[in-house]
Amino acid sequence: MGVEQKLGNMGIATTTLEQAVAWSRTNAMWPMLFGLACCAIEMMSAQAAHYDMSRFGMELMRPSPRQSDLMIVAGRVSRKMAPVLRRLYDQMPEPKWVISMGDCASCGGVFNNYAIVQGVDEVVPVDVYVAGCPPRPEALIHGVLTLYEKVRGMKFAEIKK
Amino acid sequence: MPDIQEITVDDLKHLVSERAIQGETVLLNMGPQHPSTHGVLRLLLELDGEIVVNCIPDIGFLHTGVEKNMEAKTYQKAEVMADRLDYLNTVGNTLAFSLAVEKLVDLDVPPRAQTIRVILAELTRFQSHLVWLGTSALDLAAMSMFLYCFREREYILDVMEMCSGQRMMTTYIRPGGLWRDVPVEFEAAVRNILKTFPKRVDEYEALLTRNPLMLDRTYGIGKLTGEECLNFGVTGPMLRASGVKWDLRKDRPYSGYEQYDFKVPTRTEGDVYARYLVRLEEMRQSLKIVQQALDKLPMGPVRSNNHKYVPPPRSEIGVSMEALIHHFKLWTEGFEAPQGAIYSAVESPRGELGVYLESDGGPRPYRIHWRTPSFDNLQSLPLMSKGVLVADLVAIIGSVDIVLGDVDR
Amino acid sequence: MEKNLQPILGMLKKEFGGTASEYRGDVSLVIPSGKIVAACQQVQAQGFELLSALTAVDYWPEESPRFHVIYQFTSVAMNLVLTLRVPVPGINPSLPTISHLYRNANWRERELWDMFGIIFKGHPDLRRILMPADWEGHPLRKDYPLGYEEPQFTFNFEEINLRKPYAKE
Numbered sequence A: 001m002g003v004e005q006k007l008g009n010m011g012i013a014t015t016t017l018e019q020a021v022a023w024s025r026t027n028a029m030w031p032m033l034f035g036l037a038c039c040a041i042e043m044m045s046a047q048a049a050h051y052d053m054s055r056f057g058m059e060l061m062r063p064s065p066r067q068s069d070l071m072i073v074a075g076r077v078s079r080k081m082a083p084v085l086r087r088l089y090d091q092m093p094e095p096k097w098v099i100s101m102g103d104c105a106s107c108g109g110v111f112n113n114y115a116i117v118q119g120v121d122e123v124v125p126v127d128v129y130v131a132g133c134p135p136r137p138e139a140l141i142h143g144v145l146t147l148y149e150k151v152r153g154m155k156f157a158e159i160k161k
Numbered sequence B: 001m002p003d004i005q006e007i008t009v010d011d012l013k014h015l016v017s018e019r020a021i022q023g024e025t026v027l028l029n030m031g032p033q034h035p036s037t038h039g040v041l042r043l044l045l046e047l048d049g050e051i052v053v054n055c056i057p058d059i060g061f062l063h064t065g066v067e068k069n070m071e072a073k074t075y076q077k078a079e080v081m082a083d084r085l086d087y088l089n090t091v092g093n094t095l096a097f098s099l100a101v102e103k104l105v106d107l108d109v110p111p112r113a114q115t116i117r118v119i120l121a122e123l124t125r126f127q128s129h130l131v132w133l134g135t136s137a138l139d140l141a142a143m144s145m146f147l148y149c150f151r152e153r154e155y156i157l158d159v160m161e162m163c164s165g166q167r168m169m170t171t172y173i174r175p176g177g178l179w180r181d182v183p184v185e186f187e188a189a190v191r192n193i194l195k196t197f198p199k200r201v202d203e204y205e206a207l208l209t210r211n212p213l214m215l216d217r218t219y220g221i222g223k224l225t226g227e228e229c230l231n232f233g234v235t236g237p238m239l240r241a242s243g244v245k246w247d248l249r250k251d252r253p254y255s256g257y258e259q260y261d262f263k264v265p266t267r268t269e270g271d272v273y274a275r276y277l278v279r280l281e282e283m284r285q286s287l288k289i290v291q292q293a294l295d296k297l298p299m300g301p302v303r304s305n306n307h308k309y310v311p312p313p314r315s316e317i318g319v320s321m322e323a324l325i326h327h328f329k330l331w332t333e334g335f336e337a338p339q340g341a342i343y344s345a346v347e348s349p350r351g352e353l354g355v356y357l358e359s360d361g362g363p364r365p366y367r368i369h370w371r372t373p374s375f376d377n378l379q380s381l382p383l384m385s386k387g388v389l390v391a392d393l394v395a396i397i398g399s400v401d402i403v404l405g406d407v408d409r
Numbered sequence C: 001m002e003k004n005l006q007p008i009l010g011m012l013k014k015e016f017g018g019t020a021s022e023y024r025g026d027v028s029l030v031i032p033s034g035k036i037v038a039a040c041q042q043v044q045a046q047g048f049e050l051l052s053a054l055t056a057v058d059y060w061p062e063e064s065p066r067f068h069v070i071y072q073f074t075s076v077a078m079n080l081v082l083t084l085r086v087p088v089p090g091i092n093p094s095l096p097t098i099s100h101l102y103r104n105a106n107w108r109e110r111e112l113w114d115m116f117g118i119i120f121k122g123h124p125d126l127r128r129i130l131m132p133a134d135w136e137g138h139p140l141r142k143d144y145p146l147g148y149e150e151p152q153f154t155f156n157f158e159e160i161n162l163r164k165p166y167a168k169e
Helices: A002-007 A017-027 A038-046 A082-091 A103-107 A137-152 B018-022 B066-070 B075-083 B090-105 B111-137 B142-164 B185-208 B212-218 B226-231 B235-242 B272-295 B320-332 B373-379 B390-400 B402-406 C004-017 C033-045 C107-117 C157-163
Strands: A068-075 A097-101 A126-132 B028-029 B042-050 B051-058 B341-350 B351-359 B367-371 C020-023 C026-030 C050-059 C067-075 C080-088 C094-095 C119-121
Touching: A002 C107, A017 A137, A038 A068, A038 B142, A068 A082, A082 B075, A097 A103, A097 A137, A103 B075, A103 B142, A126 A137, A137 B341, A137 C033, B042 B390, B051 B390, B066 B075, B066 B367, B075 B090, B090 B111, B090 B341, B090 B351, B111 B142, B111 B185, B111 B272, B142 B185, B185 B272, B212 B272, B212 B341, B235 B272, B235 B351, B272 B390, B341 B367, B341 C020, B341 C026, B341 C050, B351 C050, B351 C067, B367 C050, B373 B390, B373 B402, B373 C107, C004 C026, C004 C033, C004 C080, C033 C067, C050 C107, C080 C094, C107 C119
Parallel strands: A068 A097, A097 A126, C026 C080, C094 C119
Antiparallel strands: B028 B042, B042 B051, B341 B351, B351 B367, C020 C026, C050 C067, C067 C080
């Protein structure tokens, strides 16, 4: 505080390293294209012009897991798809976060049967659950902003294990 | 949790050519997660350099077990799952289900409900073609089309939300009619759509139809003749682009389609460009049907009076004892359908969407099978993709217009 | 019944034996399983170019016939629809394939093998299509459980929580 007062309006801000890193992480988080079913259409709508997600830093969706840091599991995960999901999650570099979008990814949704994994948290650890069938694009954006708040509160030591 | 099975060439000996076994060609996995496969479709490509020698689709990554799950629920509760099969044609799925149940129990539908069903089904067809246009143009690297199409789509989703409260999975069309009457703003919103959309479709045509890049990438690619289409069970715009004029709305009409005057666009070349033109023209014809339906929208009830199968309106429940008992029995036990088996088909934006419904006299469907069009349309992919480049394969997959929820059910 | 369908139906009944029935306008003909390939060939020759649907129904616990396989044909040229039903016994269920006549029967018969366990003799590539390749059991049979997971309410929240597999990183 003392430094900022003395320097006046020279365009300098002081902060902690963790806050700076968290700020930069949230401002350019690239999601991985993982739209599976109906929620993928609402995710595409959220990316399109009407509910623009690039205002929040998600300008493009990377199809490659090695270049993304957020996985939005949008849609129902079947038993055949579950090992593929886990492998893609393992291929993402740290730090990585998972948003489980929609009812089917969060808890199995409408489908309570042999073919659908009842909640994607059986396969990958989830940070934010977004409810809805499918959730409105605004609900997805709210979920993304909730994730940003979580990331801003994160410390370095939590990520490196 | 089971790990992913590695597939070797030996497992697929009977499907790949000789050259793969000798190691001359490469077996490449265009995996379930891929930006251009429009969903979780896995393609095993046998490549000779950049040319596809063989293409083996592997489906089932979105298998939802809907048919078995619907056997455990009553008809009203099972309809909720019907929306989520082909998630771009949600109103069409519930329309197919409702028509099948009405055929099984022999229910009548009032004309106002039939007209509104037609309006919503055609708007859904338009919206599904918009998503197809946006995503397949995105595959061909025309990114602005994606943004334009989704902008248009918001108007249609507003109409859906106005009627039923939900943007996509509406469950608005139920056996016996509709859930409730459309609100007063419905007509103004649809008229607004009818006023602005024809110009927008002209814009898309101006952007893509005579574009030399589009012609280069799609003209003459992925040809299928009419007989091959019929032999593969391909229906819908793919069949009509190959010269066979078969549209269930005209040839086996349902829900009052025989009253409307519209053309069925057909072309003879059967390649990706012809399918693009057929779907674009279908979008215009859909607007024409909506215009005619809205102009002749009759007054009247939107639900059948047969309260053994259709819940009575809320206003009657406080007044009439029979209405209360019907309401109670329908929502706890469900209605009992007579014993028998029927097959009923509608025309979805992808082709013939059929429902085979068999009942044993109880409140639950004994066997329900969804004949989904994308399952058969996808079977023609290996034939269409022999000897093309990988970039052309992306254009061909876009033109088949598959929705994986349809394929895997 | 549509007028044009009468002569075709009569000819099929005479040649292959079997009972015809009509329900709500849908005409269906029951054909014994040995004659199905010949019947499909005849149907295709009569002008039914499109195999619309190929599905099966499980009548467990009736052992014989346990399955009914349903073939749904559409004729584009004549605008007609016809159904053939084939009863299949429960022990070693099998039918000859028609994938050389109608090419979309290829995947449809794979789906019936996957979901019901009906073997199609002569099929070029009979393996699982919708379930994972190492799955055991045939899901759409009536004696296969739904796989229903009990919903967690407050009174059983903890015990179900302990049973659920959660991923740990």
